[in-house]
Amino acid sequence: MPHRPYIVGNWKMNGSRAMLAEARAIDRAAGRYPDVQVALAPPFTLIAALREAVTAMGVGGQDCHVNAKGAHTGDVSAPMLVDTGADFVIVGHSERRKDHGESDAVVRAKAEAALAAGLGTIVCVGETLEERDAGKAEAVVSAQVDGSLPTGDAAAEAVAGGKVAVAYEPVWAIGTGRVAQVPDVVAMHAAIRARLLSLYGEAGMKVRILYGGSVNFANAAELLAAEGVGGALVGGASLTAEAFLPIVAAAGSGEG
Numbered sequence: 001m002p003h004r005p006y007i008v009g010n011w012k013m014n015g016s017r018a019m020l021a022e023a024r025a026i027d028r029a030a031g032r033y034p035d036v037q038v039a040l041a042p043p044f045t046l047i048a049a050l051r052e053a054v055t056a057m058g059v060g061g062q063d064c065h066v067n068a069k070g071a072h073t074g075d076v077s078a079p080m081l082v083d084t085g086a087d088f089v090i091v092g093h094s095e096r097r098k099d100h101g102e103s104d105a106v107v108r109a110k111a112e113a114a115l116a117a118g119l120g121t122i123v124c125v126g127e128t129l130e131e132r133d134a135g136k137a138e139a140v141v142s143a144q145v146d147g148s149l150p151t152g153d154a155a156a157e158a159v160a161g162g163k164v165a166v167a168y169e170p171v172w173a174i175g176t177g178r179v180a181q182v183p184d185v186v187a188m189h190a191a192i193r194a195r196l197l198s199l200y201g202e203a204g205m206k207v208r209i210l211y212g213g214s215v216n217f218a219n220a221a222e223l224l225a226a227e228g229v230g231g232a233l234v235g236g237a238s239l240t241a242e243a244f245l246p247i248v249a250a251a252g253s254g255e256g
């Protein structure tokens, strides 16, 4: 892997203050793997408390609005995430694209809003099972990369600074226990890299490409060792330290 591997837990709509103990345990272990960048994205309600509870790992949001402020009941903006202690935000997760009808253009605007606020961003892409079965997976994901990644001068600077990541998450592999085949992951990561180089030139090499979708202790080592895989975005297996730490360990060579 060309970069420090990036292992990110996405708690989705799970978590209460009682789960801060898990975050603390994950954080203590993260400190033992300095060659791995570890982060958690809890629900908005826990960002501030998590920020207080941890020292070694990153803390992020799972979404942000395209605008910095205004009449958008129920939404949270990128500057608000910064204010509450987040250092990055996930945008364009397939659950947001599906549940909230987010288009590539909206995802791009969110990524640009995140960068404007000084956050790092992880932009999610991934095909459905129908698209894969129809042989369209690479075309679909390439179009998502072209349409969802941030553009402009601020984006070029953020990309060069390593603040932009892509998460390849096949929709059919999320929360299903069904993991993509390693050769398919390698092929897709190569296709994504080609799009990134076309978008950003040589700086496109600085964008880490994470794999996501049913990553767990049993499959993490093989996936993380695969060509072009720069880390993992982990849902279900990030909810406890017991499930998450073996994935961090698989990415690193710390003392464990």
Ligand code: PGA
Pocket (backbone or CB within 6 Å): 010, 169, 173, 174, 175, 176, 177, 212, 213, 214, 215, 233, 234, 235, 236, 237
């Ligand atoms: P999962 O979720 O690990 O539970 O499949 C991954 C994700 O949606 O980020």
